[in-house]
Amino acid sequence: xxxxxxxxxxxxxxxxxxxxxxxxxxxxxxxxxxxxxxxxxxxxxxxxxxxxxxxxxxxxxxxxxxxxxxxxxxxxxxxxxxxxxxxxxxxxxxxxxxxxxxxxxxxxxxxxxxxxxxxxxxxxxxxxxxxxxxxxxxxxxxxxxxxxxxxxxxxxxxxxxxxxxxxxxxxxxxxxxxxxxxxxxxxxxxxxxxxxxxxxxxxxxxxxxxxxxxxxxxxxxxxxxxxxxxxxxxxxxxxxxxxxxxxxxxxxxxxxxxxxxxxxxxxxxxxxxxxxxxxxxxxxxxxxxxxxxxxxxxxxxxxxxxxxxxxxxxxxxxxxxxxxxxxxxxxxxxxxxxxxxxxxxxxxxxxxxxxxxxxxxxxxxxxxxxxxxxxxxxxxxxxxxxxxxxxxxxxxxxxxxxxxxxxxxxxxxxxxxxxxxxxxxxxxxxxxxxxxxxxxxxxxxxxxxxxxxxxxxxxxxxxxxxxxxxxxxxxxxxxxxxxxxxxxxxxxxxxxxxxxxxxxxxxxxxxxxxxxxxxxxxxxxxxxxxxxxxxxxxxx
Ligand code: IFG
Numbered sequence: 001x002x003x004x005x006x007x008x009x010x011x012x013x014x015x016x017x018x019x020x021x022x023x024x025x026x027x028x029x030x031x032x033x034x035x036x037x038x039x040x041x042x043x044x045x046x047x048x049x050x051x052x053x054x055x056x057x058x059x060x061x062x063x064x065x066x067x068x069x070x071x072x073x074x075x076x077x078x079x080x081x082x083x084x085x086x087x088x089x090x091x092x093x094x095x096x097x098x099x100x101x102x103x104x105x106x107x108x109x110x111x112x113x114x115x116x117x118x119x120x121x122x123x124x125x126x127x128x129x130x131x132x133x134x135x136x137x138x139x140x141x142x143x144x145x146x147x148x149x150x151x152x153x154x155x156x157x158x159x160x161x162x163x164x165x166x167x168x169x170x171x172x173x174x175x176x177x178x179x180x181x182x183x184x185x186x187x188x189x190x191x192x193x194x195x196x197x198x199x200x201x202x203x204x205x206x207x208x209x210x211x212x213x214x215x216x217x218x219x220x221x222x223x224x225x226x227x228x229x230x231x232x233x234x235x236x237x238x239x240x241x242x243x244x245x246x247x248x249x250x251x252x253x254x255x256x257x258x259x260x261x262x263x264x265x266x267x268x269x270x271x272x273x274x275x276x277x278x279x280x281x282x283x284x285x286x287x288x289x290x291x292x293x294x295x296x297x298x299x300x301x302x303x304x305x306x307x308x309x310x311x312x313x314x315x316x317x318x319x320x321x322x323x324x325x326x327x328x329x330x331x332x333x334x335x336x337x338x339x340x341x342x343x344x345x346x347x348x349x350x351x352x353x354x355x356x357x358x359x360x361x362x363x364x365x366x367x368x369x370x371x372x373x374x375x376x377x378x379x380x381x382x383x384x385x386x387x388x389x390x391x392x393x394x395x396x397x398x399x400x401x402x403x404x405x406x407x408x409x410x411x412x413x414x415x416x417x418x419x420x421x422x423x424x425x426x427x428x429x430x431x432x433x434x435x436x437x438x439x440x441x442x443x444x445x446x447x448x449x450x451x452x453x454x455x456x457x458x459x460x461x462x463x464x465x466x467x468x469x470x471x472x473x474x475x476x477x478x479x480x481x482x483x484x485x486x487x488x489x490x491x492x493x494x495x496x497x498x499x500x501x502x503x504x505x506x507x508x509x510x511x512x513x514x515x516x517x518x519x520x521x522x523x524x525x526x527x528x529x530x531x532x533x534x535x536x537x538x539x540x
Pocket of ligand 1: 308345346393418431
């Protein structure tokens with residue numbers, strides 16, 4: 001008997017396979033972005049226009065550098081092109097070629113064009129034009145191209161951030177983005193004095209600043225608990241002053257070669273490094289390294305606690321100014337930007353009549369080395385040099401004294417952007433002397449209206465400090481920095497008129513998969529609708 005066997009001619013197999021394929025394809029279709037307006041970008045660009053299709057990045061895509069009209073810095077465009085190729089490779093597996101010449105005729109490429117000015121006339125501006133058959137990014141300076149790359153990066157699926165090959169497709173919604181920063185200075189500060197962070201961790205922090213179009217890294221290199229930068233003419237500063245930290249750990253310091261490595265890494269991301277040597281207060285590490293810096297010529301003990309305001313340079317000894325001149329002379333030769341930060345905060349044991357001439361003289365020393373001064377808001381009690389900038393952290397009256405002298409202000413209100421503040425009373429890390437700062441509180445403010453008397457035209461920019469009395473590892477840094485840092489970046493970049501918490505919280509929630517892809521240990525604030533499925537801006 002010819003029994004029908006299910007293993008007869010297997011005519012049924014193709015039918016089963018196609019039914020299975022249909023159901024699989026219905027479960028999780030790859031996300032094909034079609035609406036640029038729904039993409040969750042941080043900072044929110046100034047102008048976005050969608051045209052409803054998508055561009056596909058493939059293994060045929062090349063990065064082609066177009067010669068903009070008389071661009072001053074052609075190698076800048078190539079540097080950005082190589083950075084982009086490096087960004088794309090790990091997750092896509094594509095060996096994206098960077099071509100220093102080529103025409104716009106070939107389909108599927110990304111074109112970078114560096115012009116000698118931008119339509120907005122604002123530094124770091126860019127225009128990103130995404131068409132079905134090509135992407136074109138133009139800017140008036142390499143930094144603008146670099147900022148535009150960060151937008152392009154956020155338009156790709158979050159899996160682009162992974163460092164192992166991922167499943168595509170790699171599609172980008174089409175349209176046009178024109179963008180430029182509201183403020184020229186948008187920074188993050190890292191206190192490496194209370195707890196030392198090694199070069200690799202500082203580079204990671206620079207990566208985070210770069211992702212959100214920030215352009216300044218303020219490194220707090222010295223304090224009561226530690227001196228973190230090699231000064232060849234005063235070696236005890238690091239051999240002794242760098243030998244410990246809060247809690248008594250081993251501390252550490254950057255050799256000048258390591259510091260130059262940090263500066264180069266930042267420079268490659270169009271981020272300037274601003275070194276701070278805090279003075280005349282917050283100086284115990286130096287006072288414990290060289291007896292002559294003390295008025296009584298007695299070496300101080302190393303300090304591993306977290307009190308402030310108990311130390312001061314001896315402001316009436318000439319050797320102190322020789323010391324400062326040597327330190328700033330060596331530092332000035334190591335940095336890529338025009339600024340040196342002289343601190344000036346919490347000099348509680350320095351008499352005001354000594355503090356003022358001290359700050360006046362230190363500004364002249366910085367100027368003699370070709371750099372401009374930034375200082376905490378207390379320095380406004382001195383006579384500020386024309387380019388000196390005042391960093392507002394606690395006393396608005398000090399900031400206004402600076403404005404009265406014609407100084408610009410960097411806005412770092414502790415109650416809004418001190419990232420070492422606890423989110424709420426349950427946060428296991430951080431302090432709360434200024435405020436508990438949840439994600440919404442850190443975002444819902446406008447630098448130009450926060451304080452009467454401090455208006456937009458007085459403001460150079462914003463900066464989010466991370467003090468590290470209670471932070472000693474990268475995971476803890478990430479927990480305090482994310483998700484508040486992106487909000488500060490948006491405050492520095494996006495005009496206040498374009499910002500509101502109801503919209504921002506949705507865009508922030510859509511960053512979840514990006515944070516996870518990057519291995520960022522962020523604080524999952526209940527204020528934010530963290531979203532796994534939505535990689536685009538939920539419809540409002
Ligand atoms: N204030 C001190 C910092 C640090 C901070 C911790 C400034 C300018 C409190 N000075 O902020 O050294 O201790 O939140």
